Amino acid sequence: MCRGRDAAGGHPVTDGEKTPAEEHAPATRRLHAVDGLLGRREAISELGDALRLLVEYATTTEAPTEELRRAAERIRQAAAPLGERVRDREVLPTADDLLGGVRMYNPVTGSGSALAPPLHIAADNGVAVGTCTLGMAFEGPPTYAHGGVSAMLLDQMLGYAAGIAGHPGMTVRLDTTYRKPVPLLTPLRLTATVQDIDGRRVTATGQLTTADDPDTVLVAATGVFIALRAEQARRLFGRVVNTNRPSRAG
Numbered sequence: 001m002c003r004g005r006d007a008a009g010g011h012p013v014t015d016g017e018k019t020p021a022e023e024h025a026p027a028t029r030r031l032h033a034v035d036g037l038l039g040r041r042e043a044i045s046e047l048g049d050a051l052r053l054l055v056e057y058a059t060t061t062e063a064p065t066e067e068l069r070r071a072a073e074r075i076r077q078a079a080a081p082l083g084e085r086v087r088d089r090e091v092l093p094t095a096d097d098l099l100g101g102v103r104m105y106n107p108v109t110g111s112g113s114a115l116a117p118p119l120h121i122a123a124d125n126g127v128a129v130g131t132c133t134l135g136m137a138f139e140g141p142p143t144y145a146h147g148g149v150s151a152m153l154l155d156q157m158l159g160y161a162a163g164i165a166g167h168p169g170m171t172v173r174l175d176t177t178y179r180k181p182v183p184l185l186t187p188l189r190l191t192a193t194v195q196d197i198d199g200r201r202v203t204a205t206g207q208l209t210t211a212d213d214p215d216t217v218l219v220a221a222t223g224v225f226i227a228l229r230a231e232q233a234r235r236l237f238g239r240v241v242n243t244n245r246p247s248r249a250g
């Protein structure tokens with residue numbers, strides 16, 4: 001029978017006696033695994049939110065110098081327990097599902113990444129539609145977004161468009177045209193579609209506007225994506241894919 005949770009608050013602790021629910025394994029076990037996975041993803045997102053808040057405050061604060069030093073020490077202390085159990089870089093996070101498209105720490109879309117705005121993307125009739133708001137931490141020219149950040153957002157958008165068209169690939173070329181500066185702290189809208197598929201080569205175009213004025217293009221981009229040959233995919237990612245077992249998360 002279930003007596004509680006282990007020290008990490010994750011896996012149920014049992015004394016060997018079966019409850020009626022446990023009689024229905026493996027369906028129940030699968031449910032618990034999913035519960036655990038969803039809970040872990042929520043916690044990763046919560047930590048990501050906290051980190052993004054920290055980054056935003058840390059890059060805009062005018063607190064006294066001594067307060068900065070105290071904050072640095074407290075942050076080092078908070079980070080230490082996380083650093084005690086880090087994954088091998090060739091093993092995917094347990095909360096990820098590579099083939100299902102879940103990348104919790106993607107630096108553009110990952111809700112667990114302190115670096116990600118994050119950009120939210122969905123498919124709408126074959127068009128990739130993205131939304132995000134860039135905080136002050138993404139500042140390039142004063143009060144506007146860094147151009148590399150716009151390119152990063154559009155790269156992800158174009159790659160997503162290639163993916164939903166059934167032709168995922170790796171970026172081999174990205175051309176960006178900066179027409180107007182991108183404002184910070186302003187809801188943005190991004191769109192992308194596939195224009196051409198030629199063998200392994202997919203060309204996609206996209207644009208970035210504010211949400212309020214979707215007719216005024218601030219940045220436009222064209223990207224070329226190459227579908228990997230099976231042998232290339234195996235060489236580059238085979239080992240990583242094989243170690244990804246999202247249902248182990250708990």
Ligand SMILES: CCCCCCCCCCCCCCCC(=O)SCCNC(=O)CCNC(=O)[C@H](O)C(C)(C)COP(=O)(O)OP(=O)(O)OC[C@H]1O[C@@H](n2cnc3c(N)ncnc32)[C@H](O)[C@@H]1OP(=O)(O)O
Pocket residue numbers: 101155156157158159160163164168169170171172173199200201224226228232
């Ligand atoms: C419900 C479903 C939801 C799905 C939802 C999916 C969501 C998913 C979102 C993911 C979105 C990620 C978006 C970020 C994606 C990255 O950030 S990828 C990271 C950055 N890119 C890289 O690191 C790639 C580095 N490049 C490489 O490793 C190699 O170039 C590659 C990709 C393995 C290809 O190598 P290769 O096979 O030796 O290439 P090669 O034979 O030289 O060229 C193949 C073809 O491409 C052409 N080509 C090569 N380079 C270029 C170029 N620069 N320009 C034009 N053509 C070129 C060649 O001319 C050739 O054409 P053909 O002669 O066949 O007609």
